[in-house]
Amino acid sequence: MQQNQKLAKQLMKKSKTARYERFGHLLSLSALLLIMAIVLGIIIFIATKGLSTFFKDHISLKDFFGGVIWNPGTQTPSGQQAVGALPMIVGSFLVTILAAVVSTPFAIGTAVYMTEISPKRGAKILQPVTELLVGIPSVVYGFIGLSVVVPFVRHTFGGSGFGILSGTFVLFVMILPTIVSMTVDSLKAVPKYYRQASLALGATKWQTIWKVVLRAATPGILTAIVFGMARAFGEALAVQMVIGNAALMPHNLVSPASTLTSVLTAGMGNTVMGSLQNDALWSLALVLLVMSLFFNLLVHFIGRKGAFKK
Amino acid sequence: MNRTQKQSRTAILILRLIAGLVVLILAFLIGYIFITGLPNVSWRFLTSPAKAFTAGGGIGIQLFNSIYLLILAMLISLPIALGASIYLNEYAKDNWFTSTIRTAIEILSSLPSVVVGLFGFLLFVIQFNYGFSIISGALTLTIFNLPLLTRNIEEALAGVSDDQRQGGLGLGLSKYETIIHIVVPAALPGIISGIILCSGRVFGEAAALIYTAGQSAPALNFGDWNPFNIDSPLSPLRPAETLAVHIWKINSEGIMPDLTKVSSGAAAVLVLAILIFNLSARYIGRKVFEKMTSVN
Numbered sequence: 001m002q003q004n005q006k007l008a009k010q011l012m013k014k015s016k017t018a019r020y021e022r023f024g025h026l027l028s029l030s031a032l033l034l035i036m037a038i039v040l041g042i043i044i045f046i047a048t049k050g051l052s053t054f055f056k057d058h059i060s061l062k063d064f065f066g067g068v069i070w071n072p073g074t075q076t077p078s079g080q081q082a083v084g085a086l087p088m089i090v091g092s093f094l095v096t097i098l099a100a101v102v103s104t105p106f107a108i109g110t111a112v113y114m115t116e117i118s119p120k121r122g123a124k125i126l127q128p129v130t131e132l133l134v135g136i137p138s139v140v141y142g143f144i145g146l147s148v149v150v151p152f153v154r155h156t157f158g159g160s161g162f163g164i165l166s167g168t169f170v171l172f173v174m175i176l177p178t179i180v181s182m183t184v185d186s187l188k189a190v191p192k193y194y195r196q197a198s199l200a201l202g203a204t205k206w207q208t209i210w211k212v213v214l215r216a217a218t219p220g221i222l223t224a225i226v227f228g229m230a231r232a233f234g235e236a237l238a239v240q241m242v243i244g245n246a247a248l249m250p251h252n253l254v255s256p257a258s259t260l261t262s263v264l265t266a267g268m269g270n271t272v273m274g275s276l277q278n279d280a281l282w283s284l285a286l287v288l289l290v291m292s293l294f295f296n297l298l299v300h301f302i303g304r305k306g307a308f309k310k
Numbered sequence: 311m312n313r314t315q316k317q318s319r320t321a322i323l324i325l326r327l328i329a330g331l332v333v334l335i336l337a338f339l340i341g342y343i344f345i346t347g348l349p350n351v352s353w354r355f356l357t358s359p360a361k362a363f364t365a366g367g368g369i370g371i372q373l374f375n376s377i378y379l380l381i382l383a384m385l386i387s388l389p390i391a392l393g394a395s396i397y398l399n400e401y402a403k404d405n406w407f408t409s410t411i412r413t414a415i416e417i418l419s420s421l422p423s424v425v426v427g428l429f430g431f432l433l434f435v436i437q438f439n440y441g442f443s444i445i446s447g448a449l450t451l452t453i454f455n456l457p458l459l460t461r462n463i464e465e466a467l468a469g470v471s472d473d474q475r476q477g478g479l480g481l482g483l484s485k486y487e488t489i490i491h492i493v494v495p496a497a498l499p500g501i502i503s504g505i506i507l508c509s510g511r512v513f514g515e516a517a518a519l520i521y522t523a524g525q526s527a528p529a530l531n532f533g534d535w536n537p538f539n540i541d542s543p544l545s546p547l548r549p550a551e552t553l554a555v556h557i558w559k560i561n562s563e564g565i566m567p568d569l570t571k572v573s574s575g576a577a578a579v580l581v582l583a584i585l586i587f588n589l590s591a592r593y594i595g596r597k598v599f600e601k602m603t604s605v606n
Contacts, residue, residue, distance in 0.1 A: 024486030031393025137514025234422025
């Protein structure tokens, strides 16, 4: 009887392999949950810090997003707290949009050349070069901006050379390889028979590219542009090195300005945790985070609308 | 030649010009970095410490810090990324849980690195009280590195054919044993390429480090390899300015007379390192593959 019970216990017990399997499953799941926790942690931490400007220090949303004087801890001539983030927000959007507008035609042209016109040369020369350029650290771009672009802008357009225009130039070169390589991927994903069908109908090569290939790849190209813009918007050091870091509304493209990231990197080390100056910076970080989430959402939206039906 | 043919010719000519222009810009960039930078690179430059006020400083400590941080960050992130990608590729079912996690990883990979750096500052430097240190920097770089590394490893795992899995299961191995003993080794070339490519990205990162690993590089005693001494190169609690941070730092507030020389030299070293990472990723991956497959 007792032996039977013992046996039953043994049979009911999980084998060593089964326990090992369970262990492995849980181990890999916990790694995944850790990443999930990090993402949640980042969002919660930055949101609580960023929102305390509004809840703890009682700054109104209007003053923050509408004000044009940024000098947290002091008051504007009209008696409000000087936490107007509008100059930085405008600066960030300006450099991002301008950089995207300038690089998009170049990027699409290059990608079309690489896939449709001269695939051999594209694969041999352009592909490795764009891959290398995607990997070049942003400080290097910033350094080149500082030693080449800023003097160039100063000589050609006057002013100090620091400003939105220099930032745009640097970001243009920075996001160009990103947009090119993603556009190439989406052009390559267009089935070959699309091109064959178009050429068989008597369309010229250009008509095929313009009316068939580019149309079919539009969602992919849009995703590439959004990715480039997200990279430009979040880029900190390269922009900070060439934009001049004056928290003023940009009057023109060559006057010193600032972006969300440039103020953050320059200011975070000089403030005391928990002070209004510091909280206001965290609010800028929160704006950055929200914009990054927005770009993500946009990519998802484009992807769902334009998924290739095969 | 009719009108549409002419139009086609002109358009293609314009496309060629655009591509040519882009090649020129890119060639100028790479040429500029190497031509202005490499003449300043010497063995002494690579090994001597930086100088704050006088000319002739090197990048020795910064280079060491970059490499040390890279190794630490990779050591921490590799097991996590491997586990996560194993789960995503082998266990995960196609449900809301999986898609939520995939979205979370995407969000993490698209976060600006300065935001990741600020989070690291908040959590490791202030909350955990590690201060500006190697360990804060390595943990922050881990967060920065995780999403891309996970995606790269997952792609490598997905490239392993299902026959291999069925073979393992058919021999009576459990799923996890199959993964560890068959799938992961088979995916090793891809995993190694992925690791090296991520290394290049981590090596050049600066924005995530300025408020975590700090912006100063105190002198190190290279004779002392006890990690518990604060001036030992291995000490995890010392502040550690990396090469990329150094370039940013001296260009924003440096006052040494040979600033341009130092930064162009450092930039060339950085880009050269990335180039080596890129090239070796392909080469080593292929070599490992050849070695693994020719044995049998």
